[in-house]
Amino acid sequence: EADIYQTPRYLVIGTGKKITLECSQTMGHDKMYWYQQDPGMELHLIHYSYGVNSTEKGDLSSESTVSRIRTEHFPLTLESARPSHTSQYLCASSRGEGQYNEQFFGPGTRLTVL
Amino acid sequence: AQTVTQSQPEMSVQEAETVTLSCTYDTSESNYYLFWYKQPPSRQMILVIRQEAYKQQNATENRFSVNFQKAAKSFSLKISDSQLGDTAMYFCAFNDYKLSFGAGTTVTVRA
Numbered sequence: 432e433a434d435i436y437q438t439p440r441y442l443v444i445g446t447g448k449k450i451t452l453e454c455s456q457t458m459g460h461d462k463m464y465w466y467q468q469d470p471g472m473e474l475h476l477i478h479y480s481y482g483v484n485s486t487e488k489g490d491l492s493s494e495s496t497v498s499r500i501r502t503e504h505f506p507l508t509l510e511s512a513r514p515s516h517t518s519q520y521l522c523a524s525s526r527g528e529g530q531y532n533e534q535f536f537g538p539g540t541r542l543t544v545l
Numbered sequence: 546a547q548t549v550t551q552s553q554p555e556m557s558v559q560e561a562e563t564v565t566l567s568c569t570y571d572t573s574e575s576n577y578y579l580f581w582y583k584q585p586p587s588r589q590m591i592l593v594i595r596q597e598a599y600k601q602q603n604a605t606e607n608r609f610s611v612n613f614q615k616a617a618k619s620f621s622l623k624i625s626d627s628q629l630g631d632t633a634m635y636f637c638a639f640n641d642y643k644l645s646f647g648a649g650t651t652v653t654v655r656a
Contacts, residue, residue: 536590
């Protein structure tokens with residue numbers, strides 16, 4: 432399996448709480464991504480980064496924010512969680528240039544907001 | 546915007562038999578890459594196979610092969626000699642400058 436890690440794997444939290452989903456990779460990849468995936472559904476890109484201090488919003492609008500202070504670390508934060516944020520969040524990374532390069536995925540964080 | 550369509554939400558196949566998953570996409574680009582990813586239950590998504598649009602030869606990886614029809618914008622995946630471990634959700638993905646995924650096809654291999 433790929434060297435990309437996400438914590439926690441499961442999180443149940445109440446409305447209004449601030450949460451941070453962690454994602455780390457040890458492959459030295461420049462590019463990192465966050466996807467949102469409802470059960471049995473397609474993936475939607477919500478954030479991506481092409482390197483340190485680079486972050487961009489993806490196709491699906493999200494109230495979450497991300498940061499990229501270190502190459503290996505790409506955390507996602509929700510300032511005030513709501514039930515509509517309930518979903519699975521997948522982190523991925525890939526090498527620098529080229530459309531050829533595959534993305535490596537973490538195991539995901541399944542978030543439930545009560 | 547690129548779109549990727551997987552028209553089969555679910556498929557079931559007997560162990561050792563063959564199953565084909567369909568995927569169509571829409572793009573105005575001439576060079577791009579296509580991928581099939583596998584997401585087993587409660588496990589990480591992994592790459593199954595990839596295809597470059599400029600290559601006419603269909604990609605093959607062991608029991609997995611594709612039928613790439615560029616003019617028709619079709620990219621189907623064939624799983625031969627299906628095994629129980631092939632049970633997973635399969636996503637077709639298109640990459641020109643970013644990766645776009647289809648809705649997925651759940652494949653169940655029956656013993």
